[in-house]
Amino acid sequence: MRPTFSIIFFTVASGAGYGLWILSGWLSLLAPRLADDRNAWAATDLVGAALCAGFLLVSAGLFSSLAHLGQPQRAWRALSQWRSSWLSREGVAALLCYIPAGAMLLACTLGGWATGDAIDTRSSNWLLRMAGSRGAGGILLLLAIVTLFCTANIYASLKPIRAWHNRFVVPAYLVLGIYSGALWLWLLIGMMQASTTSSSLLIGICAAALAAGVLKLAYWQFLDKPGAAAPDATGLGALGTVRSVEQPHTEENYLTHEMGFRLARKHAHKLRALVLAFGFGMPTLLAVLALALPSAGAWASWLAVLFGMGGIFIERWLFFAEAKHAVMLFYGARSG
Amino acid sequence: MTTLPPPTARKLGLVIDLDICVGCHACAVACKEWNDGGSFGPLPDSDPYGAEPDGVWFNRIHSYEVQGFGIGDSGIAGKPRVGKRESGIEKAGAAHKSPCASSIPHSPLPIPVATQTVHFPRSCLHCETPACVTVCPTGASYKRAEDGIVLVDEDKCIGCQLCAWACPYGAREFSAKRGVMQKCTLCVDRIYNETLEPADRQPACVKACPTRARHFGDLGDENSNVSKLVAERGGYALMPELGYQPVNRYLPPRPRRDASQPKPTSHPEPPDEMPMPPLLRWIDRVLSR
DSSP states (O other): OOOOHHHHHHHHHHHHHHHHHHHHHHHHHHHHHHTTSTTHHHHHHHHHHHHHHHHHHHHHHHHHHHTTOSSGGGGGGGGSOTTTOHHHHHHHHHHHHHHHHHHHHHHHHHTSSSSSHHHHTTOSOHHHHHHHSHHHHHHHHHHHHHHHHHHHHHHHTOTTOTTTSSTTHHHHHHHHHHHHHHHHHHHHHHHHTOOTTHHHHHHHHHHHHHHHHHHHHHHHHHHHSOOSOOOOSSSGGGTEEEEEEEOSOSSOOHHHHHHOOOTTGGGHHHHHHHIIIIIIIHHHHHHHHHHHOGGGHHHHHHHHHHHHHHHHHHHHHHHHHTOOOGGGGTTTOSOO | OOSOOSOOSOOEEEEEETTTOOOOOHHHHHHHHHHHHSTTOOOOEESTTSSSOEEOOSOEEEEEEEEESSTTOOSOSOSOOOSSOOOHHHHHHHHHHSSOOOSSTTOSSOOOTTEEEEEEEEOOOOOSSOHHHHTOSSSOEEEOTTTOOEEEOTTTOOOOOHHHHHOTTOOEEEETTTTEEEEOOTTHHHHTOTTSOGGGOSOHHHHHOTTOOEEEEETTOTTSHHHHHHHHHTOBOSSGGGSOOOOOEEEOOOOOOOTTSOOOOOOOOOOOOSOOOHHHHHHHHHHHO
16 A cells, blocks of 8 residues: 555654543543642643643644545545444544543643642632543543544454454554653653653553564564465456456556555565664663663653654554555455 | 445346456446546546546456466366466477467467466446445445445545545546546446436446447346346356455356367368369368368
8 A cells, every 4th residue: 555644644643642642631640649749730731731742743643634635625524424434433533532632731721720639629610620620631531542543443444455454453553652652741751851750651661662562573473474365356266377467557547556556665674673673672772771860861752752753654654555455466466 | 324225125236248358448438438428527537648647447457367277178287387477488498398288289389278368347346335335434435225336426525535445346546636536336327317218228338348248237136137147157246255245246257168179070061072173173272271
């Protein structure tokens, strides 16, 4: 499948954004426990910053996805078919996320949400109390996970593409979203010099990187395994060995352009190594370094985001470039 | 609504006879011509007269070589050749050594036994459970409840192209010029068109086929001509294992004669016993060669 920049940027950026929102929700659920902490107010600022950064990443991603459409001005129609379409469900969930995120952000800036329910009761505005309650954080956490789940299922539901229609795709999207969100959260902590959740976050980053690495390795092993025999597209296989001797068209058409992508697929193994080394390995090393040397945390977080996002970008490029579509069997491809 | 209608009683579709299709592309051209001006048109091309023309066609005709091991197998064809492409001379050499004997005696070219060319028109199969419809986020793609035809409402399509990804048959092509997805309509604007003669109320591809390799009808009706054809010739569906339940059927090529065996001498004419003038005798000699 052709790796389109608008879709790769969309899934990578909004994936990180929803990861950040998941962690913002998680942090807000933890807030009462942080209430006694002297850094509690810093934690409030951190949640606010994470919500803002998440907002930017998610919005940039969603706008980028519009660039992929042939008729972007009709994009609102995509919200209508949530009963059957994962893409529609994703759109609905993506927009619903803005409600709790916006409410929490409002509460953060107006001071309604601070160090948990104790302070909330002091606020006279019931709306602020609602927004600042743990409920909003919980809803955001849930909706962001649902959005990532829907995004992954857009791909995982497509039977003609073996590289997508398998059990690795959904967990990989979820883990990579949370992992990249955690890298951004680390960067925000570094920028704000708040060390409240730093060490547990760093351990979390190492665990997420490990999980992502294991998942992708298992996925690539699945891809390389000559799985079930490629379907006999024409049905002529029953008569003998089928060889395409004449193409239906002299020039490339939409199908061969979009689904017959082969460029640079031969470098896939090197690119996979890059993903593992730079996307997951380097941030892990940097996180360990920051655990050992807390003073190095700020610049290490910059590097970790750079490497991590770069690695995930390559991972997403490979996710498309390595995927083969069954329709190419009609054009004489050996496997679907 | 992109949720599917309940199973339709009428299942309009095509039956394509691979035995007699000659791969002339007339169906593709007739389809392009009709639909460019039909209700679902136009089908604009970019660079139509240039070096790299590009545009939507609802029909694509592939051509395959099928090297048989079943039909017309004389038993000397052996295992079919697979693997890397060989150069011409290697093939010629292999023809002498391999059990793939030339089916035409004295031919210098290696023509393996039971090899045939199959022309294969590919278009929308109007599946009973089409994934292209259910993945559509806008409701632009739909399956008609009354006859099962799968259509795209081009005024609602946002051009996300997910339906093209979901279709294993390559039935949908995106119009870069119009920014929407387009596909075979089974000529819904012909088959119910009362301004046309009844005989013309058929898809353009069916009308155009010079060998009558394409048949149109109701595959939901057991007694329809197309259903009888399918039953008689063993018509098959494409990639049924994916579970989309295509309506269209393909009729497999009929078994070929084994050309490596001598033809049965059917009705040998008695030799001309009558004495002939020299000119006629010469013509007779030439024609008898």
